[in-house]
Amino acid sequence: MNKSEVMIETVDLQKYFKDLHVLKGINTKVTRSEVVAVMGPSGSGKSTFLRCLNRMEEPTSGHIYVEGIDIMAPYIDINKVRTEIGMVFQSFNLFPHLNAIENIKLAPMHVRKISDKEATERGMELLDKVGLVEKALAYPEQLSGGQQQRIAIARALAMQPQIMFFDEPTSALDPEMIGEVLDVMRRMAKEGMTMIVVSHEMGFIKEAAGRILFMADGVIVEEGTPDEIFNNSQHQRTQDFLSKIL
Amino acid sequence: MTQDNNSMETPSRLADVKAKVGQIPLIRKSQFLYSYLAFLVVYGIFLLPSKGSPSPVELIIVAIYFLLAIVWAAIVFSDELKSNKLKTAIAFGILILLGWLYYMYSTARWSEMSQLFFNVEVIRKAWPYLVRGFWTTIFLAIAAAIISTILGLLLAVFRSFNSPVLNFFIVLYVDVFRAIPIIVLMMVIYYAFPFMNIRLSAIMSGIVALGLNSSAYVSEIFRAGFLSIKKGQIEAAHALGLNAMQTMRLVILPQAFQVVIPPLVGNYVASAKDTALASSISIIELLKAGLAQKSLLANPSPLIFVTVLYMVMFVPLTQFSGYLEKKMQSSRRQVNV
Numbered sequence: 205m206n207k208s209e210v211m212i213e214t215v216d217l218q219k220y221f222k223d224l225h226v227l228k229g230i231n232t233k234v235t236r237s238e239v240v241a242v243m244g245p246s247g248s249g250k251s252t253f254l255r256c257l258n259r260m261e262e263p264t265s266g267h268i269y270v271e272g273i274d275i276m277a278p279y280i281d282i283n284k285v286r287t288e289i290g291m292v293f294q295s296f297n298l299f300p301h302l303n304a305i306e307n308i309k310l311a312p313m314h315v316r317k318i319s320d321k322e323a324t325e326r327g328m329e330l331l332d333k334v335g336l337v338e339k340a341l342a343y344p345e346q347l348s349g350g351q352q353q354r355i356a357i358a359r360a361l362a363m364q365p366q367i368m369f370f371d372e373p374t375s376a377l378d379p380e381m382i383g384e385v386l387d388v389m390r391r392m393a394k395e396g397m398t399m400i401v402v403s404h405e406m407g408f409i410k411e412a413a414g415r416i417l418f419m420a421d422g423v424i425v426e427e428g429t430p431d432e433i434f435n436n437s438q439h440q441r442t443q444d445f446l447s448k449i450l
Numbered sequence: 451m452t453q454d455n456n457s458m459e460t461p462s463r464l465a466d467v468k469a470k471v472g473q474i475p476l477i478r479k480s481q482f483l484y485s486y487l488a489f490l491v492v493y494g495i496f497l498l499p500s501k502g503s504p505s506p507v508e509l510i511i512v513a514i515y516f517l518l519a520i521v522w523a524a525i526v527f528s529d530e531l532k533s534n535k536l537k538t539a540i541a542f543g544i545l546i547l548l549g550w551l552y553y554m555y556s557t558a559r560w561s562e563m564s565q566l567f568f569n570v571e572v573i574r575k576a577w578p579y580l581v582r583g584f585w586t587t588i589f590l591a592i593a594a595a596i597i598s599t600i601l602g603l604l605l606a607v608f609r610s611f612n613s614p615v616l617n618f619f620i621v622l623y624v625d626v627f628r629a630i631p632i633i634v635l636m637m638v639i640y641y642a643f644p645f646m647n648i649r650l651s652a653i654m655s656g657i658v659a660l661g662l663n664s665s666a667y668v669s670e671i672f673r674a675g676f677l678s679i680k681k682g683q684i685e686a687a688h689a690l691g692l693n694a695m696q697t698m699r700l701v702i703l704p705q706a707f708q709v710v711i712p713p714l715v716g717n718y719v720a721s722a723k724d725t726a727l728a729s730s731i732s733i734i735e736l737l738k739a740g741l742a743q744k745s746l747l748a749n750p751s752p753l754i755f756v757t758v759l760y761m762v763m764f765v766p767l768t769q770f771s772g773y774l775e776k777k778m779q780s781s782r783r784q785v786n787v
Contacts, residue, residue, distance in 0.1 A: 311690035311692060
């Protein structure tokens, strides 16, 4: 496994919503095991950027390469590509008609076609990893927000993805639950998972992120290590934003 | 006016309320209610005409009597201190009074009722035909339910693709079949289509008409079910690599069915009741069998019996769908909390 292998690359990524120019040419690369934090004021396009990377949102133009494959190419099997990219949402989006372990094993069984028994075993290991083995049979409505989000992470990990996307994973959580979710994410970062995280959790970013992309008005204004961005920002936009959230 | 004056001298707007605390209004006094009741009894004994067909003046006297009784009941009902038990008893009392007044002054042949409406001998003779009619009704209802579910679900799935052209035709279909009265649809299919050499048997015409009508409603029910599923659910399914079919089968349908079942059952019940309309195109279902036997045996007992049978069939079903709806609402409330 090559540490500098490029997992995701975007070339001049553009996105319009009708007349609204949301992404104005994004060029960046994410290499294996890198943890990239995407920050920026609301409306800067950071969530749209992330959602374009697995074509959850259809980009208007530009190129996206996932493990070297141009996923904007016509007739590409995007479902197959998405199995390599785990995604965690702000609103958890667990399937309410399934319990925790069923949520986790649904995709491995139906997409990866592994047996129920094997999927259950691996699912239980993941539940153990996020500290929720005892909630295996609980339904989402019986779980707290923090627990739901940890199950959602386990569900994404069950597909054994190469890359994980986090779209504001702690924004919908009560303050006392943020820690338990960030702990799980921290551990994943340490284990070498390639991660792109849209978040403003400063503590987590300082500790776990290798690089910050600071976005505003649909462009990457500035990028650098947490130290460079937080302590030595070169741009007025970045400084203004940081002064508001610090 | 200074602020001081204002607070010192303006009398409270609640002064009259305060003055009346502890007073019982006239109509709430028990003496009043008992006197009123005694008056009703006296009125009943001395002023009400004797049994039989009343003259117009007598009819007015009866109407006034009933009105006065209703007013008395309304006074007790609006009394916040009276118990619910008493109020229930009074409600029954009013019903009994109404029945008694009708019994007294209608010219119906009450003495022959058991002979005319509940004639066991006649029903026994009609029985085999009524049973056959009953099974035809059940067959119509089930066949229409199956057709409408398949068609309605398909329409709703196609509608979820959100294609403008497709949607135009689906909306047209739904509007057209909701607009045409079922009985008209049946007659067109059974009496008009044969001229075009489109020939369906009576029973097929009935099933097709009921199915088409019901499918329009079913598709709307399923559409509402699909719309109730949040966009995030579909996104989560796609993010896990599920394709469109798998997302529909594993994520959308199981959740939509939960939402859809109460209105769906309600729709099946309504559609099953509409099978009675099939009697208009010579299908011998329950109603037609009852009518035919009524004419044949020159006694309305079969028709009354059929009515009771419909009641026995549909009262539990209607209650069941009401129960499902309530259960659904309460489980939703739990989720929201």
